[in-house]
Amino acid sequence: MEFTDVPQPAPQAHEALIKVEAFAPNRGETFLLERPGPGPLPGKDIAGLVVQAAADGSGPGVGTRVTGHPPQGGWAEYAAVPTHSLAVLPDAIDSTRAAALPLAGITALRLLRAAGSLTGRRVLLTGASGGVGHYVTELAAASGADLTVVTATPERGRRLADLGAAEVVHEVAAAQGPFDVVLESTGGPELPTALSKARPGGLLIWFGQASRTPVSLDFFDLLGGPAGVTIQHFHYAGAPYGPDLAALVRLVEQGRLHPEIGRVADWDQTADVLVDLRERRVRGKAVLTTGAAR
Incomplete structure (x- = not known):
């Protein structure tokens, strides 16, 4: 794993552009790296700030804090996410916990x-x-x-x-x-x-x-x-994800659900965290932060 510069995502009409504050890799995603090659970045669990609202008028507006489940590309500073896969975050839930929710x-x-x-x-x-x-x-x-x-x-x-x-x-x-x-x-x-x-x-x-x-x-x-x-x-897939994300956010806000986060690290430690996930050395979720949080 290494850092590289790629073009900022260009959202489709039904997508919002999110400035990613935290993302949570999943163990299954580490297996995608066994056959590395060109293509979309991995990443399905993010939390951050809407910096460009969807052109079709759906979803949250600019400046809204959200958690999201993009189809790809979440291991980055910016991610384009369909608005039906976003949920608005209350002030009481920080980006680290929110990023641990989606998948x-x-x-x-x-x-x-x-x-x-x-x-x-x-x-x-x-x-x-x-x-x-x-x-x-x-x-x-x-x-x-x-x-x-x-x-x-x-x-x-x-x-x-x-x-x-x-x-x-x-x-x-x-x-x-x-x-x-x-x-x-x-x-x-x-x-x-x-x-x-x-x-x-x-x-x-x-x-x-x-x-x-x-x-x-x-x-x-x-x-x-x-x-x-x-x-x-059973397989979980099937949009829209937003309503289920919103339900999870409500449960966390009400103190009825507690994300179990076994590792929080800066995203420059992504490679080490992925190895620990793969080897099952992390209890619950691992979350990586980009330094973009306010």
């Missing part, structure tokens, strides 16, 4: 919608100590779920317990099922193990493969497991 927060909201009502239901969440996992834990616990989380270390488990997890385990096999809903983000051999923890007729939502290891399911193992379990693939 992980939207994923958590939409994942829990896909799972349906969780009040009084037993839920298992794997890979719980990442950015998505912290949001899912707090939101699911607040909705009345009896939540068991899987995380690698006791230290990370204590924070998840503080956010409302009823039980913390350090490997999927140790989770005491059966569970009504399993939220699985690890892939590899963990998914079949997590599937075996579901109740008959339960639901497993597969929303990630953090292990980067393909999943193998054995038909006869399935026959011997819980009957009639549904396996559902």
Whole structure:
């Protein structure tokens, strides 16, 4: 990773130009760098100031503080963001916390919608100590779920317990099922193990493969497991993102959602932070600041 000068983005009619004060790289984005080449800059999580309003009249005006989820290009001083992917920030929320919201927060909201009502239901969440996992834990616990989380270390488990997890385990096999809903983000051999923890007729939502290891399911193992379990693939994508971002901002402002930020650094440390994200040495989110904040 290195700094370079590129032309300032030219927003389309439905986009606002944002002066980026902070951005939050995601672990999945680090994998894009395995095959570097010309093309758009990465970056989907930003917070900053509107310096050019959308030409079509939509969205916030110049001088408005916002958080945004651009399709690309957020690791920069300026980003063009569709106005349907922006949310206005109140004074009480700084750019660092706001930048930690978009991808992980939207994923958590939409994942829990896909799972349906969780009040009084037993839920298992794997890979719980990442950015998505912290949001899912707090939101699911607040909705009345009896939540068991899987995380690698006791230290990370204590924070998840503080956010409302009823039980913390350090490997999927140790989770005491059966569970009504399993939220699985690890892939590899963990998914079949997590599937075996579901109740008959339960639901497993597969929303990630953090292990980067393909999943193998054995038909006869399935026959011997819980009957009639549904396996559902999930991906968060689908604009508009603005309403969900606005909901996340409200929850943070009301003290009902707490972005878990494990690393804050100046953007000249981007390369080091990306390595730590990739190696899973950051709890929750990492946020990089550009020095542009007022």
